[in-house]
Amino acid sequence: xxxxxxxxxxxxxxxxxxxxxxxxxxxxxxxxxxxxxxxxxxxxxxxxxxxxxxxxxxxxxxxxxxxxxxxxxxxxxxxxxxxxxxxxxxxxxxxxxxxxxxxxxxxxxxxxxxxxxxxxxxxxxxxxxxxxxxxxxxxxxxxxxxxxxxxxxxxxxxxxxxxxxxxxxxxxxxxxxxxxxxxxxxxxxxxxxxxxxxxxxxxxxxxxxxxxxxxxxxxxxxxxxxxxxxxxxxxxxxxxxxxxxxxxxxxxxxxxxxxxxxxxxxxxxxxxxxxxxxxxxxxxxxxxxxxxxxxxxxxxxxxxxxxxxxxxxxxxxxx
Amino acid sequence: xxxxxxxxxxxxxxxxxxxxxxxxxxxxxxxxxxxxxxxxxxxxxxxxxxxxxxxxxxxxxxxxxxxxxxxxxxxxxxxxxxxxxxxxxxxxxxxxxxxxxxxxxxxxxxxxxxxxxxxxxxxxxxxxxxxxxxxxxxxxxxxxxxxxxxxxxxxxxxxxxxxxxxxxxxxxxxxxxxxxxxxxxxxxxxxxxxxxxxxxxxxxxxxxxxxxxxxxxxxxxxxxxxxxxxxxxxxxxxxxxxxxxxxxxxxxxxxxxxxxxxxxxxxxxxxxxxxxxxxxxxxxxxxxxxxxxxxxxxxxxxxxxxxxxxxxxxxxxxx
Numbered sequence: 001x002x003x004x005x006x007x008x009x010x011x012x013x014x015x016x017x018x019x020x021x022x023x024x025x026x027x028x029x030x031x032x033x034x035x036x037x038x039x040x041x042x043x044x045x046x047x048x049x050x051x052x053x054x055x056x057x058x059x060x061x062x063x064x065x066x067x068x069x070x071x072x073x074x075x076x077x078x079x080x081x082x083x084x085x086x087x088x089x090x091x092x093x094x095x096x097x098x099x100x101x102x103x104x105x106x107x108x109x110x111x112x113x114x115x116x117x118x119x120x121x122x123x124x125x126x127x128x129x130x131x132x133x134x135x136x137x138x139x140x141x142x143x144x145x146x147x148x149x150x151x152x153x154x155x156x157x158x159x160x161x162x163x164x165x166x167x168x169x170x171x172x173x174x175x176x177x178x179x180x181x182x183x184x185x186x187x188x189x190x191x192x193x194x195x196x197x198x199x200x201x202x203x204x205x206x207x208x209x210x211x212x213x214x215x216x217x218x219x220x221x222x223x224x225x226x227x228x229x230x231x232x233x234x235x236x237x238x239x240x241x242x243x244x245x246x247x248x249x250x251x252x253x254x255x256x257x258x259x260x261x262x263x264x265x266x267x268x269x270x271x272x273x274x275x276x277x278x279x280x281x282x283x284x285x286x287x288x289x290x291x292x293x294x295x296x297x298x299x300x301x302x303x304x305x306x307x308x309x310x311x312x313x314x315x316x317x318x319x
Numbered sequence: 320x321x322x323x324x325x326x327x328x329x330x331x332x333x334x335x336x337x338x339x340x341x342x343x344x345x346x347x348x349x350x351x352x353x354x355x356x357x358x359x360x361x362x363x364x365x366x367x368x369x370x371x372x373x374x375x376x377x378x379x380x381x382x383x384x385x386x387x388x389x390x391x392x393x394x395x396x397x398x399x400x401x402x403x404x405x406x407x408x409x410x411x412x413x414x415x416x417x418x419x420x421x422x423x424x425x426x427x428x429x430x431x432x433x434x435x436x437x438x439x440x441x442x443x444x445x446x447x448x449x450x451x452x453x454x455x456x457x458x459x460x461x462x463x464x465x466x467x468x469x470x471x472x473x474x475x476x477x478x479x480x481x482x483x484x485x486x487x488x489x490x491x492x493x494x495x496x497x498x499x500x501x502x503x504x505x506x507x508x509x510x511x512x513x514x515x516x517x518x519x520x521x522x523x524x525x526x527x528x529x530x531x532x533x534x535x536x537x538x539x540x541x542x543x544x545x546x547x548x549x550x551x552x553x554x555x556x557x558x559x560x561x562x563x564x565x566x567x568x569x570x571x572x573x574x575x576x577x578x579x580x581x582x583x584x585x586x587x588x589x590x591x592x593x594x595x596x597x598x599x600x601x602x603x604x605x606x607x608x609x610x611x612x613x614x615x616x617x618x619x620x621x622x623x624x625x626x627x628x629x630x631x632x633x634x635x636x637x638x
Contacts, residue, residue, distance in 0.1 A: 001414065001415050002411065002412055002413065002414055002415070003409060003410070003411050003412070003413050003414075003415060003418070004411035004412065006415050008441055011415060011418060011441060012441065014415060014418075014419060015418070015419065015422050015441075018419050018422050018423060018426070019422065019426060019435070019436055030438065031402065031404055031437040031438025031439075033401050033402060033437065033454065035354065035359075035456075036355070040354075040359065040401075040454070042361065042402075042404060042437070042438065042452065042454050043404075043438065044363070044404045044405075044406040044438070044439060044440065044450060044452045045406065045440055045442075046406040046407075046408050046440065046442050046444075046448070046450050047442075048408065048442070048444060050445070051442070051443055082352050082359075083350065083352060083361075085350055085361060085362075085363045085452075086363075087363040087364065087365040087450050088365075089365050089367065089448065090322060091322070092321065092322050092323035093321055093322070093323065094321065094322050095320065095321055095322075096320050096321070096322060096325050096330060096333060099322070099330060099333075099334070100333060100334065100337050103334050103337050103338065104337060107337070107338060116338070117338055118350040118351075118352065118361070119349065119350025119361065119362065119363070120350075120363060121363065121364055121365065122327055122330060122331065122334075123364075123365050123366075123367070123370070124322075124370055125365075125367060125446075125448070126369070126445075126446065127444075127445065127446075129365070129408065129444070129448055131363060131365050131406050131450030133361065133363045133404075133452050135352065135359070135361050137354075
């Protein structure tokens with residue numbers, strides 16, 4: 001079967017089968033290796049011009065983006081970053097200054113978290129393709145995984161949702177007055193993830209790179225649970241409201257259905273909510289629903305409806 | 320300046336400047352991070368269909384190759400591998416079985432060294448592009464670096480040279496009866512690298528992915544030394560003789576000027592040669608020359624000539 005018919009999720013399941021029990025910690029944001037009393041975290045994400053770098057994106061932003069999406073995977077595991085490697089596939093016709101701008105953007109992102117670019121390589125490629133590798137570490141007892149929630153836990157997200165969706169739609173429809181920062185300059189939630197891990201406040205954690213609803217579908221499957229989301233509690237980003245109004249769309253859909261927000265989605269017991277909010281601080285942690293025994297539902301205006309997964313999936317064309 | 324005028328070496332130097340002292344351990348095969356009394360090793364290499372996977376190469380071999388070239392970087396540091404991650408960029412039109420064959424090839428390579436594929440991701444790409452990441456570990460005192468040789472040390476290589484060059488030329492000229500294994504199925508010298516490191520037998524080590532002469536040029540620059548190579552001691556691979564004869568080429572050129580042999584190039588003091596040969600065992604370690612105060616020269620038939628670097632460099636077209 002061709003990948004466009006199969007889709008990314010099914011492909012990853014087949015790969016997991018081929019690897020047997022041994023391999024591919026595909027369900028989590030980073031791979032982890034036990035190293036004495038700590039887990040070493042390693043993650044890699046490939047980004048490329050055609051699918052990840054819209055025309056408006058500068059080389060500096062490409063570098064930032066490649067660094068940020070990899071650091072976000074360390075954040076989602078509760079880890080402290082140790083360094084970043086960049087594997088650059090570059091067209092021969094590219095100007096060296098553009099390459100150096102990619103490096104500068106990545107450097108500025110990692111230095112914000114007191115780490116360095118520690119290695120990498122450069123190769124020729126027809127299309128700018130950046131393979132980022134982030135390395136991190138987390139004490140054994142503090143690692144955050146995607147499995148471990150139970151019915152009754154509350155669901156919460158950091159920051160606001162829909163910044164990337166708003167940027168994507170603004171670009172697609174040529175809207176003015178909307179910042180693309182949420183799309184092209186994501187902020188990895190390293191401090192927040194580390195704080196939640198260190199204080200053992202959450203039962204699971206993942207980043208929202210795949211979008212809110214899509215992520216809930218993934219979590220429901222691997223945890224064998226359901227979710228009831230309270231739509232009106234979703235912290236919709238300001239730009240999502242603006243773009244939704246201009247395009248006549250539902251701002252909640254812009255916030256919940258699009259990938260690219262590198263916020264953290266966590267589950268935790270209700271009694272930890274106060275302390276977790278304190279730890280997350282200014283970034284804000286918002287409770288948006290609850291883990292249930294089964295079914296993925298959203299409540300609003302006194303009604304309960306099924307939560308529809310219209311999120312993007314690689315290889316398949318979904319919108 | 321465009322990359323095709325600048326070339327990979329100059330680009331890497333510029334990147335190093337941008338990163339200052341902090342970054343990019345570009346001179347070594349892997350990045351290394353101190354972790355208590357050990358170094359954690361992390362390396363990433365991107366390979367792609369157009370430049371790394373000749374038509375004859377099966378998806379299984381692509382997977383093996385992506386794993387092997389990354390493990391080779393761990394070998395060159397004297398490390399023990401801990402795991403491999405694969406970041407796969409795949410065309411939508413690709414068949415799932417081809418993807419699974421890539422995974423199977425990579426798995427067979429890493430399992431040979433008792434490690435697993437521990438993570439990765441899949442993304443859409445117009446061209447099959449595999450970003451491999453190998454993770455390893457080496458006791459602090461045993462790490463092998465490229466810097467540290469001194470005049471008087473001897474130069475030695477593992478295995479035989481020219482297997483990849485022979486495969487490359489056989490493909491290019493459509494020759495029959497030459498195995499492509501040296502080109503498409505390299506063997507990372509993990510056991511040999513680890514043995515040399517553990518017994519503290521060598522002063523420097525690197526892998527020969529860039530070719531023998533090219534590697535000597537890199538080593539001369541960073542160590543501020545020269546080399547005198549005895550041409551007739553080069554362990555020329557059988558296929559290099561065969562291909563050279565068919566094409567009327569110099570077999571030593573096929574062995575010394577082409578990249579893609581994942582053998583180890585080491586320097587060591589003369590007194591360690593016997594023990595180093597024992598450690599490398601059946602793979603064979605061959606002394607091929609000596610570190611000098613300056614100049615890159617090759618001796619043969621009683622004459623001494625300058626060693627010319629005609630090796631491939633990314634971005635630049637050299638042959």
